[in-house]
Amino acid sequence: MKTVIRVIISALFFQLLLFTNPVFSQQWTAAPEIIGEGSDDDTVIGRVFHDANKNGLLDQGEKGVEGVLVSNGVDWVSTDDEGGYEINVKDDMNLAIVQPSGWRVPTDERMVPQFFYIYKEGGTGYDMRFGGLPDTGPAPAEVNFPLTRENTADDSFTCAVLGDSQAYSNEQVSWLRDGVIADVVDAGLTPEDCMIYLGDVVGDDLGLLDRILNISSVTGLPQWMVIGNHDIDFDARTNEDKSDSWRRIYGPNYYAFEKGEVLFVALDNVYYPCGEESVAAGRMNCAEDRGPSYNGRLTEEQFAWLEGLVDRTPEDRLIVLMHHIPFVSFVDATSGQHQTDELHRIHDIVEGRKALSLSGHTHELENLSPGEIFEGWTEQTGIGPLPFRHIIAGAASGAWYRGDFNVDGVPMALQRLGAPMGYLNLDFEGPDYKETYIGTGLSRDRGQWIGVNTPGFRHWFSTIMDWVGQDRSERNEVPPYSINDLPDTKILTPEDFEEGVWLTANVWAGSAETRVVAELPDGTELELTRTQEGEGEGVRTGAEYADPFVVARQLSVARFAFESQLGEERAQGFELFQGSRFGPAPPQPQGSIADRNMHLWRADLPELPNGVHSIRITSTDRHGRTFTDTITLEVMDMLPPKYWRHELWE
Template sequence: MSSSRERTKLHVALALTTLVAGSLAAVVPASGAAAATRPGGWNDSAYRGQVEVVRTPDGPADPSVLTGTVFVDRDRDSVHDRHERGLRGVVVSNGRDVVTTDARGRYRLPAYDNMTVFITQPAGYQVPVDDYNIAQFHYNHLPEGSPELRYGGIAPTGPLPDAVNFPLAESRVTESREQHCVIAGDLQPYDKEEVGYARKGAIDDLSRRDDYQGCGTLFIGDVVGDDLSLYPDVRELTKLTNGPARFLPGNHDLDFDAETAEHSFDTFRAQLAPAYYSYDVGDVHVIALNTVRYPCTPEVDNADGLRPQCDNPSTRPAYNGRISDDQLTWLERDLAKVGRDKLVVLASHISLLNWADEGSPIHQVDQVRKVHELLEGRKAVAVSGHSHSIENMKTGDLAKGWKDLFGVEGLPFPHITAGAISGDWYSGAITDEGYPVAVGRDGGMPGVLTLDVRGNAFRERFTVTGQDDDVQTRLGLNSPTYREWYAARQAWNDDQQGPEPVLGDPLVLDREDLTGRTWLTTNFWMGSTGSTVTVKLDRGRAQRATRTQEMRGEDQLIGAEWSDPHAAAQQLVNGGSVADRSMHLWRYELPADLAAGEHRAVVTATDSYGRRFTDVLEFQVVEQH
């Protein structure tokens, strides 16, 4: 997603509260050491290879049909040898048609120019990965190559090959009913410095985990920030991870000089992955969608008049959240091959629906209701990126914009916005570890989402960059003094005349703060409907805090009163977005008669699965400043 990308980098940490965090429940742990450094780790077992493309001087007997074989590559040389058996029942597609292989592993597909042919990896088998851990399961067919594009696009592939054969290796880790699927939102480096931030941050964290070798990592768009020449740098990052890496495209992965949507992701397709595809692990069917249409056009995208930015594609090209007709046809046919007992993970860059942009027809998907219909009766979860926010939206949740724009009456299954590795576009102070704090527009932190799956049931967890999994909350104090400073600082940032407004110690409250309403705030990043937050003040009994957004169809609550004070106090000083709203913020009003002196608040956040996380906030009350 686009941003103002404020570039201020301060090499000091702004510490506004003192937090002591500890979990009271076990969360599925991440490994403390890189699998690549131990015997039997990912690098010892990874199946490396490529798709086999067969050409002869005579070419195929029928150039209108592509044929090939999906086979078990016993010697792992990526070549279909005579003794290697074909595999029955594997799904193969050209992006429109969907077929399954016969008893000998053979398939036949209609051929057309500018198609990507790919297989759906079956559970119990692994497609090969290259030296950078990127999954190899597709072939691009574009005989004349892309039109002239700044970043190259797809080189001419020439005539249709005689055969495209897809190798597989047997795999216990993809067969297991227990999977850990890493969903990585918005890596989005704009330059090599930001590539370095990602390497020191979330990628270093992933290099120390070994729990995702089966499902791997799915980077859900905005893999880079417009500069597609950084794709090789991204490949160097995935080389450090411990499982197969897959990608889907975002609006900052576009060939912006493409004149039609047909070629707008050619460079992405050439260097990383098909624009859309699917794969299986355990009892999970993962669908990676392309939800970015560029350039959008008035006929296709603005027939209802809600997207005027699409009216001038030749002079002012823009993007829109939309799924192409071919892709919708493929999606329906793909799902027809999937057992009703499977968990369907529907991944995209632009969300089917999200909360941060709930009133925007551009930043959500036009055909959301059609997609919901296709998944009716299935166990499913949608995951997405784009908005650089963390949003754990449960079945039945509703935002005002969803109903107003799309007629959605409530979510039919969970939708999760997965946050971003880049956080708030690598903004803010630089940590001691060498990457920016990058606190998000909702007060969320940079990190990655993991779906922990057993059978066809899942639990979601968010891992903050550089932290253990029990770090799930941030506490703050929203006082009248803070709200007055917030308004003054915003005005000064816009004009910068006169002295800079300075917020005093946010952990010291006076009597006027308490009588003027002060809330202890808890930003529970994966908090959702079904979550609770309690506050135990000093030796008193635990009291329930109130969620600011109930997700019952209300509009967004915006402003200093509804902000995350810990996040906003950093952002207004160091740059970046301002957390002036959040769907995962809880507030507890401090008593107006709270005695002067030191106080200690113990906050317990409990998620919808009963997992508990505890933080502590210590603060002081004085009669007057």
């Protein structure tokens, strides 16, 4: 089934699938109704109404919807018993409603929810590479927002959450189509579910955004997007302008919506260009002599907007804060730029509430539990141990589409902590949720890699990493080892046990609550220990903390060497990022090696007798769900010859 869908999506039948997909029979295409110009520009009025005939227009007899939240990006009002509202006009605003539980806003043909009117009289005011915002003219006299009832009153639903699809080219958009999007299509979700992109939807080229929206609309899911640092206008002169092209192509850079018993809050914590205020907070990348840069922070307007929203939200709601730059991160624990300034203020706003943080940015998966803390968080963000769960949701592009191709023709791109490219599946039941990470092109029942860390592996790994650390202009262009030189880590000798052998389990969405146990051949249970406790320690790196399963694939990528006789010049080796060239060259390590981990478990393997041994490793997540894999080991007095024995044939 999955293979068939992948072929259909990637072939000329894409449009046929788009229009014959049964979920589109439930699609409601409309937009807010804009009426006239205001007699003054101080306020705008309108109604939120039940669009009974689904034409997007407030027709006679159609009733207003009471209690719907309306915002201009700072202030909040609620609709009256006839659905009416009046709110101040800001010079540059996203006039938007919060989709209320039990109702749905319409979408456009790209499945982009239509709950907003963007106003910027005069527009961006200067030329931008991707167009910015045109002059919207004076504020309208009236903006009416249509709603329709959900098809189900059930508070159970699923959201497919995608971190960093980050496509820099149409080639990479195609990999997104044939990778994660194909998996989401195969998941069988309905328009009553949702799809969330956590920023860096594109890689600096906003001209690709429409194609991505069109492709992922085949899922039939409303597409809720967060802006990332690669989705902005890099030629913007102020932070207020940096999202203008995004707002024209997609919609607001921050907003909120409800589903069931959940309030989803999309924040914009990419501040660009940052300057003196950020430098004063220690963000030296924002210094004037460094050139334009970004920083992770909210504006004061957003703080006021968020506080007003939370104050108006029932206390029994789960609040899901969606943002691109993590609030905190294990891999970037000591970085100011890649975490969020003044995080204590955000935590204070939701204090006492049931909350969840979702982010992307770092191209790896972190499931950070309440009570955890790593060295650097307090210094960089002003917080102590986490008050609620923070999840960095991995990346739909994996490690930036690096690595060799998988069986579906998509780069494996194993991520910085070793998880595969993929998406986070969130199943909501009322205000509760269960998180599952779905690896691209893999069984939904697979959730971990298991491996063996041996002395031979550690020597191989350390030698290559020493070469990686050398000056490129001085080192040999050929790495010291390739994948062909890695000893078979599943053949063990007494010398290996003497130097130390560890069983490892890289549990992709593992958290502090995860438990991992190995069952040895004699029935003994061996508990594996997490390599990072999350109790304030720093990041541990090196061969002892690397995932041997993953780095075996990351440290020797054959794709660097791909060449053709008749192909065009740019097809030699490969291109990533902003057209950066990689190869042709001997097989090389990819960037972002999994030499550290916060979801790796390990245990010393006791010496086993000579023979063949199968070991079962089971991880149990915080919801009681299990992943079990079996690894087969051979124990011998000495390693057997690896290659063809020529001497027997001479």
